[in-house]
Amino acid sequence: MSLLRQSVFLLLLFTQPVWAEVFIVASETSPVLERLAAALKVHTPTEVTVSLFTGGIPGNADDHYFLVGEDVIRAWPEGTAAVAVLTSRSAIEANRSHLVGAVYLEPPLARQYSLVRYMFGDARTSLIYTQDVLPWAWPELSALEEQGVRLVRYQPGQSLNYALKDALRGSDVLLGISDSGVYNPQSIKNILISAYRQNIPLVGPARAYIRAGAIASTYSSLDDIARRMADMLKPGQFQEFSYNPYFSVAFNEQVARSLNVMLPETEMEVVSELKK
Template sequence: MSPSAIVHLQSRRRWLARAGVLLMGMGAAAARAAPLPAATRDRRDLVIAVSDSSESTRKVVTDLRRRFPRAQVSDAKVPASRRAMVIAVGPVALRAVMADVGEGPVVSVFTSSQVYHSIIETAGDRRSAATAIYAEPSPAAQLRLVGMLFKRPVRTAVVLGARTAFLEPSLQRAAAATKMPLVVENYGAGDSINGILSRTSDAPAILAIPDSLVYNSENLRTVLLTTYRNGQAVVGFSAALVRAGALATTYSEVEEINAQLEELVNDYDLHGRLPEPQFPKYFRTLINEDVARSLNLVVDEIARNFAYRPGQR
C-alpha cells in the first residue's frame, strides 16, 4: 500500500473512532392507502403526536406549529379524537398511535421505511389509513448522485435483508430511470457481512440502505474499511455515515421533510386520499471530500450542489 493510501486509511480509522453513526430505525412490506369517507375528510383536528421532548423533537414540532398553527401537540400515548389526522413524529410515536383505536388518517415522519413497515404490518384495520414520508434518502436521488460522482453510469451494488426486500421494485425503477447497472444482493440468515462484501467487491459503488441486519453499529467499521481497501465508494443513508467515512449522501433537513408533509396534508384536505408511503422529495447533498480524493474521484460543483428545495422547479 502506498504512503498516501496508508494516510487515508489511518484518517478513515480516526473518523470511525470519533463518529457516532446513528442508525435510524428500519422494516418491510408496502400498502396503498385507501380513500377515506367524506365524514373523515371533514375533520378539522390535526394532532402532532410525539413521544419525547428531546431537542430534535422540539425542532420538528416548532416548525410544524408554524405550518399548522391550529394543530395540537400531544403525547402519542394519549388517544387523539377519533377523526383527527395524526402526524406521528418518530417510530415510538408511530407505534403508540397505531395501537390506538382512532379512525383518522395517520402520517408517519422521521421513521425509516423498515421500521414503518414493521409497525404497519401489525396495525390491523388502521394500516389502510396510514402513510409515511420515510426518513432515509430516495434511491432515485442516491443513484443520480452516484452518476454525478463517477460522471458515468457504474455498476452499483445494494444489499437487502428480509425486512428491506420490499424496496427492490423501487430500486429497480430508480436504476432504470438513471440507467445505472444495479446488482441486488440478498442478505440471508446464513450470510456474513464479509461474505457479502466479497461478492460485491467488483462493484465501484455500494448503495447503502438502512437495514439493521445488514448495517449496524457492530459491523459499520468493517464495511467502511473493507470497501476502502477495495476502492469502492459507499453512498450512505445519512450525514452521520458520511462523516464516518462513506463517500456521499443526499439528505433532508427538518424543514424539507415538513414542507413535503405540508403539501401532503393540503392535498388530503382537497382530495381525501392519502398517497402511498414516499421518500423525501426535497434534499441536499453532503460529500466527504477526503474519501473522494482517496478514491481518485474529482468532485465538481454539479455534484456538490445537487439538491431539490421547496419551491424549486
C-alpha cells in the first residue's frame, strides 16, 4: 500500500462518527423494556442497552440515558443528563430536578377531548378530578373548561358516588383523567356501571381502561414511544418535557355495540383527523 493510500485509510478510519450508546435504565428488566429497546434500534443507529440501576451509572458522559420508573428517577444523580419515559407525569413532576427531559406516559387532555368531539360531536362532556392533579394539570383542565367541559371536583372526605352523580347529571360523555384519586382498580367498576346505566360512555383515561369498559382512548404504543425517543436523540431535542406527538387509538367494540355507538372504520382514520 502506497504512503498516500495509507494516509487516506487512516484518515477515514479515525474520522468516522462515533455514536454514543443509549441506555434504558430501570430497577428491573422486563419483556416490555426489551421490546422498547428493539423498537428504538429500528429508529436510530446507536447501540441500545437495557440496564439495571444499582446506584452506579452505566456507560460514560457521552451516552444517553432514558429512565423508567419513579424509583430510578428519584435515585438518579443530578448532573447526569437523563430523560424519563414510561413513567407517569406526576412522578416526573415530583422528581423534575433529576431530569433534563421527559416523554409523559399519559395522553394530553386536549387530545382526549378531541377524540370525544370526533366521536360524539358537541356532546355535553363532564370530567371528575381531585386536588391531587394540581397544580401542573390545572392549565389543561382550565382549557377544557373554556371549551365547555364541565369540571366536577371530587372533594376530600366526599363520597365518589356523590361526585359521579353530579358529573353524570345532564352529560352525554364522561371524560376520564389520569387521576388515581378518581380512577383506580377499586373505583372503575362502580364508575362504569353508573355511567352505562344512563347510556353515558367513558372516554379514557388510558388504554388500560379499554378492557375494563372505557369506549375509547388515545395512547402511545411502544413503537410510538421509541419514535419519540429517537427524535430526542437528535441535536437540541434531548432537553424537552412533553407529551408524545406519536399516538394510536383503541376502541372497545363490545361497549360501542351495547351503547349503540358507531365506531370509525379504521383507527388510522381517527389518528389522522386528531393530528390536524
